[in-house]
Amino acid sequence: MSWKIGIPRALFYHTYYPLWSTFFEALGGEVIVSPPTNKVILDQGVKSVVDETCLPVKVFFGHVATLCETKIDYLFVPRLISVEKRAYICPKFMGLPDMLRASKIKHPPLIKPVINKVKSTNVNSFLWDCASPFTGKWLNIKKAWQEAKQEQEKYEQKLIRETEHNDLNILILGHDYNLYDHYLNLGLWEKLQNLGCSIITPAQISKEERDHQLKKFPKFVFWTYGRNLLGSVYSFIEKPGIKGVINLTSFGCGIDSFIDSLIIRRLIEHQIPYLNIIIDEHTGEAGLLTRVEAFVDIIRWRRDDHQNYFPAHGYNVGSCERDARIHGVRCNCTPTSH
Ligand code: SF4
Numbered sequence: 113m114s115w116k117i118g119i120p121r122a123l124f125y126h127t128y129y130p131l132w133s134t135f136f137e138a139l140g141g142e143v144i145v146s147p148p149t150n151k152v153i154l155d156q157g158v159k160s161v162v163d164e165t166c167l168p169v170k171v172f173f174g175h176v177a178t179l180c181e182t183k184i185d186y187l188f189v190p191r192l193i194s195v196e197k198r199a200y201i202c203p204k205f206m207g208l209p210d211m212l213r214a215s216k217i218k219h220p221p222l223i224k225p226v227i228n229k230v231k232s233t234n235v236n237s238f239l240w241d242c243a244s245p246f247t248g249k250w251l252n253i254k255k256a257w258q259e260a261k262q263e264q265e266k267y268e269q270k271l272i273r274e275t276e277h278n279d280l281n282i283l284i285l286g287h288d289y290n291l292y293d294h295y296l297n298l299g300l301w302e303k304l305q306n307l308g309c310s311i312i313t314p315a316q317i318s319k320e321e322r323d324h325q326l327k328k329f330p331k332f333v334f335w336t337y338g339r340n341l342l343g344s345v346y347s348f349i350e351k352p353g354i355k356g357v358i359n360l361t362s363f364g365c366g367i368d369s370f371i372d373s374l375i376i377r378r379l380i381e382h383q384i385p386y387l388n389i390i391i392d393e394h395t396g397e398a399g400l401l402t403r404v405e406a407f408v409d410i411i412r413w414r415r416d417d418h419q420n421y422f423p424a425h426g427y428n429v430g431s432c433e434r435d436a437r438i439h440g441v442r443c444n445c446t447p448t449s450h
Pocket residue numbers: 166167168169201202203204205287337362364365366367368
C-alpha cells in the first residue's frame with residue numbers, strides 16, 4: 113500500500129532533503145513537501161508557538177500546520193541532537209516533537225527518530241524508528257539508506273564548487289534554513305547580485321577543510337552551525353578575494369550571539385568589512401536593501417581608495433596595542449587622544 117509522508121520545508125529540510133526524500137521514496141512512499149515559505153505560513157507559525165521562539169522555528173511550525181491540512185499519512189519531525197561527534201545542533205531542534213505536542217496543531221502519526229551522533233554512531237536504531245511503520249525487512253532499509261546517503265553526498269559535492277570571483281566577492285554566513293529560504297532572507301542573494309556582487313557561502317567548503325581550519329581556534333567549537341560559520345570565515349579569509357562578510361542571523365538565536373562576536377574579532381584582524389543582519393518576523397525588505405546598498409558602497413569606496421571604511425568611532429578605541437601586534441605600527445596617541 114502506498115503511503116504519504118510530509119516533510120516541512122524548513123530547518124533540516126534545507127540541509128538534508130536529498131537524504132530523507134530519497135530514503136522514504138526508496139522505501140516505497142510518496143514525499144509531500146510544504147510549499148515555499150510565504151506570509152500565510154509565517155503567520156500560522158507565529159500563532160502556533162510561544163513568542164520567544166526564534167524565527168526559523170516559528171516558520172517550521174507554519175510549514176507543519178500547512179502540511180497537516182493536506183492528506184498525509186505520516187509527518188517527519190526528527191529529534192535532531194547531533195550530526196557529528198562532539199558537536200550539537202541546537203536545543204530547539206531536539207525539542208521539535210515536544211513543541212509540536214504542546215501546540216494546537218492536529219497532526220498525523222509522527223516519524224520522529226532520535227539522531228544523536230555524540231552518543232552513538234550506530235544508525236540501526238534510528239533507521240528502525242524511521243522505517244518500521246513501512247517495512248520490517250532490514251535488507252530494504254539498508255539499501256534505501258545507502259541510496260539516500262549517496263544522493264546527499266552528490267548534493268553536497270555540487271555545493272562545493274569553485275568560487276566565481278569578481279571584484280566584489282561577498283561571503284554570506286547563515287544557517288542553511290535562513291540562507292536558502294528566499295522569503296526569510298528577503299531575497300538577499302538577488303539584491304547582492306543586482307549590486308554586482310558574487311556570492312560565496314559556507315557550503316562551498318568541505319567538512320574536512322572546515323575542521324582543519326577550526327584547529328586554529330583555541331577551543332573546540334561544539335555547535336555544528338557555529339562550526340560551519342566560523343570554519344568558513346577562517347577558510348575564506350585566507351583565500352584572496354573576499355571583500356566583505358554578511359552574517360544573516362535570527363533574532364533569539366543563542367548560538368549566533370556567541371559565534372557572531374568570534375567572527376567579528378577574526379574579521380577585524382584581517383580588516384574585512386562586516387554586516388550583521390538580524391531577521392525576525394517584522395524585518396522589512398526596504399530596510400534590508402538600504403543596509404545592503406550602504407555596505408556595498410562602503411566596500412566600493414574602500415576598493416577605489418575613496419576613503420577608509422572604518423568609522424572614527426569604535427575601531428581605534430583601545431586598539432593601539434592590537435595594531436602594533438598585527439601591523440607592527442604604533443601610533444603616537446596618548447591614552448585620551450582617541
Ligand atoms: S540554531 Fe538558532 S536559529 Fe537555529 S533553531 Fe536554534 S536558536 Fe533557532
